[in-house]
Amino acid sequence: MHHFDVESLPAGQWRNGGGTTREIASRPSGTDVFGWRASVADITRGGPFSAFPGVDRTLTLLTGDGVRLTCPGVFDRVLARAGEPFGFSGDLDLVAELPGGPCRVLNLMARRGSWTARVERVTDPVVPRPGHSGVFYVLRGTWQDESASPALRPGQGGWWDGDDAAPGGALVPLSPDAAALWADVAPVE
The missing domain is CATH 2.60.120.10 (Jelly Rolls)
Structure with missing residues (x-):
């Protein structure tokens, strides 16, 4: 990621x-x-x-x-x-x-015709889908991906390509007020 x-x-x-x-x-x-x-x-x-x-x-x-x-x-x-x-x-x-x-x-x-994108507000853990690209943006609270990276705070996030070997595993909320935007970007088959 x-x-x-x-x-x-x-x-x-x-x-x-x-x-x-x-x-x-x-x-x-x-x-x-x-x-x-x-x-x-x-x-x-x-x-x-x-x-x-x-x-x-x-x-x-x-x-x-x-x-x-x-x-x-x-x-x-x-x-x-x-x-x-x-x-x-x-x-x-x-x-x-x-x-x-x-x-x-x-x-x-x-x-259009090459990619589709869905953006949603999330408060529960999310897992990037294999072969999809995406963006994760923290709105409030703190979040962590499964790497050893520091916790993500508001205004921070991550992105990945569908070609990336592993986008970092699940993104999980660390605080009860945590909310983020999750954009799943998929190639059109």
């Missing part, structure tokens, strides 16, 4: 100036076209979201008072509860509003 701390990941500015992105993983690495990608975005002002044709996206609020995503005639959704994933097509032209100010989100993208 490749561990990360969001605060130590480099932040890149959005082209429209509405926020920054900290990339957790993009696979395959070293290419311009990703199969799947996970990042944390700090949205600092409302405006249009970049379209990603052929990509399915899942956005999950991490911190802040929420973000309102609208696509006229398709949906109008407020992400107001931290840890609640919302999936949508990257083909859509979206506009984001920040009713309560800046916020932070986890953004998972999967190339």
Whole structure:
């Protein structure tokens, strides 16, 4: 498992100036076209979201008072509860509003037809599936994988490739308040 701390990941500015992105993983690495990608975005002002044709996206609020995503005639959704994933097509032209100010989100993208992704909030142990890729992000409390690595705290986590020999075994909560986001990314057969 490749561990990360969001605060130590480099932040890149959005082209429209509405926020920054900290990339957790993009696979395959070293290419311009990703199969799947996970990042944390700090949205600092409302405006249009970049379209990603052929990509399915899942956005999950991490911190802040929420973000309102609208696509006229398709949906109008407020992400107001931290840890609640919302999936949508990257083909859509979206506009984001920040009713309560800046916020932070986890953004998972999967190339349609090649990968599928499911994001869920978990409080019980999870085990990476063989042949799947994924991301684990701690929302609160402490967690541990079965390696000898230090406990994971909020804003930290790990990711792995389906090609990794062993992604680290089960991820288990160490505190009664522990909650995390679990993203399972699978190749399309």
